[in-house]
Amino acid sequence: MMKELTVDLGSRSYPIYIGEGIVLKIASLLEKNGIKPTSPLLLITDDHVAAFHLNTVKEKLEQGGYQVNVHIVPAGESTKSLASLEQIIRVALEAGLDRNSVIVALGGGVVGDLAGFAAASYMRGIRFVQLPTTILAHDSSVGGKVAVNHPLAKNVIGAFHQPELVLYDTELLLTLPPREVRSGYAEVIKHGLIRDADFVSWLNEHADELLALDLDLLGHALYTGCKVKVAVVSQDERETGLRAILNLGHTIGHALEAVAGYGVILHGEGIAIGMVGAARLAVQLGRPERIHTITKQIFQRFQLPVVIPAQLDTDAIMAAMMHDKKFKEGRMTFVLPVDIGEVDIYEELTTEQVRAVVSELKQEGLLCG
């Protein structure tokens, strides 16, 4: 069973296919979407994913007549660097990629962001295709935000570059380690918290089967999560307004990831804590207490952290947030829930308000040991 969604961006609209065994049909799906096997293709993946899925994908592409060049990067956030970009561009040049070529990203958010930025900048932009292999990537593979990190800040060198299509084969997710599965659900839950309270209830109800990777339920969860993302991105591709709501939990989350050192706290873990922080801020601003209760509960249900690890320094976390690109002209801007399934953007938060919540979350971390 294959579900299909369309990201509606006029001439740059593209489909997302979600379902079991999609990779087996990759060649025909590429052809159907205007990607012909005339120019060399570059398949980028990481060493973890390569061990499980590279051969199948490569074989299916070659059976369809594609000339496949493979570049394998080390797994992990530190791969999202300008140095990795330079290597990819070298491989692309040596393989003779031209303006009609396509880069295929087989992996999670790291591979998608890196390969996507390579596609955005190689010869000032060639096409790319996302084959997400994580749950987390249901978020990052949709919407065209691509980037690499700078030693001082995450995702600060990038572009808006939409893929030609997203092929989401749920079977590829069966090899995910349990911690990655849990982390991935944080973004799925986020989409519920932003726009769909019923979906939050559904996730709560089916948490056990979802954590066990029941493929039918997983397909539904990814489809519903993507649908929220697609609706938002279709309205505001370049984050001039509405799209910022997708950053719920990300301001604190990114800071935690940066301070802990990339990869120590997983992205989903960081934003889970960040969303609990956002819920606390909302309650302090007078929103109903249930926002915090339900937010905390759903993340606990998915075995995700809800407090800041005791060893992380509050000053360092605050400093990392100051570098965050979501702060315009010195004011602290946060996406905060106004209820479950609804958020708003608050532009006038003070440093003190934010610091107080960070301290509370850390205090609880100390109590948890």
Added chain:
Amino acid sequence: MMKELTVDLGSRSYPIYIGEGIVLKIASLLEKNGIKPTSPLLLITDDHVAAFHLNTVKEKLEQGGYQVNVHIVPAGESTKSLASLEQIIRVALEAGLDRNSVIVALGGGVVGDLAGFAAASYMRGIRFVQLPTTILAHDSSVGGKVAVNHPLAKNVIGAFHQPELVLYDTELLLTLPPREVRSGYAEVIKHGLIRDADFVSWLNEHADELLALDLDLLGHALYTGCKVKVAVVSQDERETGLRAILNLGHTIGHALEAVAGYGVILHGEGIAIGMVGAARLAVQLGRPERIHTITKQIFQRFQLPVVIPAQLDTDAIMAAMMHDKKFKEGRMTFVLPVDIGEVDIYEELTTEQVRAVVSELKQEGLLCG
């Protein structure tokens, strides 16, 4: 006297101002074009330009209330690297540049391309302003092509990112070294060769005054050159077709620059030789002999090279062209004149045809000593 042109790209349209003393009005021109002094601004220039013009520009911006951060890069093509980009992003983060900030490029093509790509990729794109300080930059500062080099190929990592405005103060050109002046006129001549035979005659007639930097004539030359560029870019921003005609002379030119080592042969020198090569190819394909005669003559009139330096290896030049991004799917594509003031794109040239012309141009280089 200030001339104004508009690059017509719908919601991303922008003006080009050309004339004497424009820098003195920079603050009011920025304000007029929607750039308010609310967020920190980053002024990027190179050490050569800084010595002459930095203080004036900085002072005028500060008088207008702008918070100016300055980053000075080493002059020369080798500055157009990912390493330079990483430094600029560091400076931008440390200076607190946000999404409303602006990067101002004060310099020639190298500074414009580098600063422009930094603006294109910082936080996935902030605004930038071009203040060209060379004649060559009348070409590169208009049209939004920004990029850095890869060790294997020039301009291969980049974006299409249009400036908010271009401020072209002809007085800044008075400090240019004579070799840079000559090199700069190569792009001006190119615009005549592509679309305006009368302009080629006019340039031929006024070569001496133009080389002596008569500001009135220079202003007219830049205005007319820009006008050709603007007309082409307005019709085809992303080089899906027509815009490729602006690459006249560039395929051979880029290869010569790369093989000689960036900066040994100046860009204008490379493309002057490249345009003579294109004229030769055209004549061999049956076009009138005068194309070659007039093309060679106009570059000689501006004291530009018209043969390939003897020390450059033919195989290396051919190999460098194979990496050129203008080759689609293995065919050799060239922009060639069909007459003076008119060009067309030839997609089916053979390697042998091109190699023969490269050899001839080199043979003449040997004869010239």
